[in-house]
Amino acid sequence: MPADRRRFLVSCSALALAPELACAQQNPQRDALLRDVTRGGPLRIGRVVVDTPTLADNGHSVPLRIAVDSPMTAADHVRRITILAERNPRPLVASYALGPHCGRAEIVTRIRVADSQDVIAVAELSDGSFWMGSAHIIVTELACLEG
Amino acid sequence: MSMLARVQVPAQARRGDVFPIRIAIQHPMETGYRPDNFGRRIARNVINTLTCRYNGVEVFRAEMGSGVSANPQLQFYVRAESSGELVFDWVDDSGQRGSERAPIAVTG
Numbered sequence: 001m002p003a004d005r006r007r008f009l010v011s012c013s014a015l016a017l018a019p020e021l022a023c024a025q026q027n028p029q030r031d032a033l034l035r036d037v038t039r040g041g042p043l044r045i046g047r048v049v050v051d052t053p054t055l056a057d058n059g060h061s062v063p064l065r066i067a068v069d070s071p072m073t074a075a076d077h078v079r080r081i082t083i084l085a086e087r088n089p090r091p092l093v094a095s096y097a098l099g100p101h102c103g104r105a106e107i108v109t110r111i112r113v114a115d116s117q118d119v120i121a122v123a124e125l126s127d128g129s130f131w132m133g134s135a136h137i138i139v140t141e142l143a144c145l146e147g
Numbered sequence: 148m149s150m151l152a153r154v155q156v157p158a159q160a161r162r163g164d165v166f167p168i169r170i171a172i173q174h175p176m177e178t179g180y181r182p183d184n185f186g187r188r189i190a191r192n193v194i195n196t197l198t199c200r201y202n203g204v205e206v207f208r209a210e211m212g213s214g215v216s217a218n219p220q221l222q223f224y225v226r227a228e229s230s231g232e233l234v235f236d237w238v239d240d241s242g243q244r245g246s247e248r249a250p251i252a253v254t255g
Contacts, residue, residue, distance in 0.1 A: 060216060060217070061216040061217070062216075072226075083214070085214055088214050089178075089180060089213075090212050090213050090214055091214075092212055092214070093211075093212055093214030093215060094209060094210060094211045094212060094214065094215055095209075095210045096207070096208065096209050096210070096223070097207070097208040097209075097210075098207060098223075099206060099207075100226075101201060101204065101206035101207075101225060101226055101228070102165075102206060102207060102223065102224050102225060102226065103165030103224050103225060103226030104165045104224035106222075106223070106224055107221070107222065107223050108220075108221070108222035108223075109215065109216075109219065109220060109221050109222070110215070110216040110219070110220050111214050111215055111216055112178070112213070112214050112215070112216055
């Protein structure tokens with residue numbers, strides 16, 4: 001009986017983990033975009049904060065703040081931050097090259113968002129690792145499709 | 148068409164301090180998806196590159212696409228090292244260039 005219980009718990013935890021795995025596999029377009037940014041290297045989630053309003057009335061100009069947790073020293077700094085909006089006609093929104101001279105890995109700008117979606121930021125650090133953060137934006141008036 | 152731009156850099160800073168820089172440029176950032184009054188597509192024309200040099204050293208570079216809003220605004224940070232000048236240069240897809248410069252006095 002305890003063995004059965006153990007097996008049951010193991011299968012439960014597998015189920016609980018399943019949705020995340022499914023998300024990772026179900027979005028080949030996002031995977032391809034991220035692979036382009038990381039040049040096939042591993043990508044970890046964390047250290048990158050994407051700050052946007054959850055609801056944007058107007059997709060033409062959505063404020064966006066990206067902050068990466070980094071000391072920005074010569075030995076340990078952010079080399080590049082890339083912004084992706086996967087449902088835009090051109091998903092690569094912008095890419096910023098930074099360095100230890102910046103002192104702080106933070107960028108504020110305004111972007112176009114074509115549809116409700118996750119906006120993703122990928123940071124490349126000086127040690128060659130890649131970190132990612134994202135935020136979901138709901139837009140009521142879409143950008144890029146005006147007639 | 149000249150590109151109007153406004154750069155905000157503090158007039159002075161203490162050595163080692165990290166200060167914000169804001170830049171706003173007047174530019175339509177044409178996506179290439181928008182039709183004109185006759186239904187013809189307006190060609191894509193965005194500011195594709197912007198650089199910031201601090202006493203001649205490039206400290207920041209932005210590569211932008213059509214996903215950046217019209218009249219692009221950007222804020223980033225730079226660490227004060229020595230007195231001098233920050234120079235901003237940018238270019239759009241049509242080859243039009245723009246430039247701004249701002250002096251900074253570093254104390255301490």
